[in-house]
Amino acid sequence: MTTEHDRPVIGVLALQGDVREHLAALDRAGAAPVTVRRPQELAAVDGLVLPGGESTVISKLAETFGLLEPLRERVRAGMPVYGTCAGMILLADRIADPRSGQQSVGGIDMTVRRNAFGRQNESFEAPLKVAGVEGGPVTGVFIRAPLAEKVGQGVEVLARHEGAVVAVRQGDALATAFHPELTGDHRVHALFTDMVRAKRTAGAL
Numbered sequence: 001m002t003t004e005h006d007r008p009v010i011g012v013l014a015l016q017g018d019v020r021e022h023l024a025a026l027d028r029a030g031a032a033p034v035t036v037r038r039p040q041e042l043a044a045v046d047g048l049v050l051p052g053g054e055s056t057v058i059s060k061l062a063e064t065f066g067l068l069e070p071l072r073e074r075v076r077a078g079m080p081v082y083g084t085c086a087g088m089i090l091l092a093d094r095i096a097d098p099r100s101g102q103q104s105v106g107g108i109d110m111t112v113r114r115n116a117f118g119r120q121n122e123s124f125e126a127p128l129k130v131a132g133v134e135g136g137p138v139t140g141v142f143i144r145a146p147l148a149e150k151v152g153q154g155v156e157v158l159a160r161h162e163g164a165v166v167a168v169r170q171g172d173a174l175a176t177a178f179h180p181e182l183t184g185d186h187r188v189h190a191l192f193t194d195m196v197r198a199k200r201t202a203g204a205l
């Protein structure tokens with residue numbers, strides 16, 4: 001799907017979490033953002049953001065809304081996808097400490113550990129050098145954030161915090177343990193929007 005001014009249509013999975021902030025950041029980054037709650041809406045986007053929130057709740061709701069399998073299928077088929085925090089957990093092929101019955105979408109060959117940096121009241125910010133993002137460090141906002149404990153060979157590490165892997169990319173899947181949508185800095189969303197644009201152009205050739 002294409003809109004005027006080459007704005008790729010990027011969905012934000014809107015079941016739970018900080019959806020509004022992602023819509024705003026995507027708009028500033030040059031995408032045409034839309035909310036996704038139904039399989040038909042998922043089918044119509046060029047790329048998708050999985051927001052932060054609570055991964056166990058999001059995956060349960062995705063199942064209830066009949067979205068979990070379609071999501072897996074589109075990610076497997078190469079739809080660009082970006083997960084922040086809980087969204088990063090959803091994109092992990094393996095979860096070190098899942099809640100019983102917790103499901104993931106998968107897509108990135110990594111093992112994540114949930115709540116790896118402590119509780120809500122231990123939330124913090126840290127400047128991060130993110131590969132592919134020009135113009136100085138990104139402020140990483142960490143809220144009960146996961147980390148990638150193990151990453152496969154095909155996974156590119158984009159950022160670390162004190163040695164811990166907190167941003168990764170594998171093919172068309174991007175994940176950050178932190179929340180760029182909360183900072184007013186849309187450079188990571190611009191990186192993702194470029195990935196979506198590149199994919200769409202490649203598909204059109």
Ligand SMILES: NC(=O)CC[C@H](N)C(=O)O
Nearest residue numbers: 052053054055085086144
């Ligand atoms: N800010 C967040 O997205 C927190 C993620 C949460 N700890 C989880 O396990 O899903």
